[in-house]
Amino acid sequence: MRGAIQNQKELLKKIIMLGYAAATLTVGVTAYGLQMNIPITVVNGIDVFSGPSFTVSGNFGLSDFISVEAIGTVDLNFGNFTANAAGVITAPPVTNTGNNPGQTAPALPGAPLPGLPYAALLIGNLSLGFHQLFPADASAGLGSSAPPTDIFATRTIGDIFGTTIANGTVLEFRVNDINTSDNSGSFTVGNSRGQNVSDAWGMSSSVLVPLCLWGGLLLGRKNRWLASARVAQ
Structure with a gap:
């Protein structure tokens, strides 16, 4: 049981770090802002x-x-x-x-x-x-x-x-x-x-933003997961 709980904790840490990375990358991309189109x-x-x-x-x-x-x-x-x-x-x-x-x-x-x-x-x-x-x-x-x-x-x-x-x-x-x-x-x-900065942002955001939100959701659940693990112990 303890081994399974420890594996859960390690997996949780990796997922949370992925969420942090997604958030950091998303902020880096959005720092460029949106590009206004200038027609020829x-x-x-x-x-x-x-x-x-x-x-x-x-x-x-x-x-x-x-x-x-x-x-x-x-x-x-x-x-x-x-x-x-x-x-x-x-x-x-x-x-x-x-x-x-x-x-x-x-x-x-x-x-x-x-x-x-x-x-x-x-x-x-x-x-x-x-x-x-x-x-x-x-x-x-x-x-x-x-x-x-x-x-x-x-x-x-x-x-x-x-x-x-x-x-x-x-x-x-x-x-x-x-x-x-x-x-x-x-x-x-x-x-x-x-x-094509705006195009790059559009492609990156389709992956990074959901990943960032997912990471944030997991962060919010962190305490509940750990609390459940302690009870199981």
């Missing part, structure tokens, strides 16, 4: 004061995120200022603002976001305001003599908007500039290729 959209250089939009599917908290990619450049001032979606200059060697590739130039008043880089891709709406989607940093070519024209960023909703985003919200893309008459080029924006 072409944003033209003339999309300064209005631009293409999409409707958000789902409710997103501050720790949820966007993992996004933008390919291409826009040309301002008849091609005298060409930049990627972060607003990092890619050409010509000297722009109309006197800057060089790898640098940015702050937009003048009259742009959607004065003071932030010309040509930067913006996201938002009139209620939320507009926000720079891609940071102008080293990953976007800041400081490089040959900045990339295919750039990536993963940012939380809180970092971009500073507030939660509700299901059905319409978000619009714009290009940061002060006029449209001398602009050309385009960005193609969408979810980052090969970064």
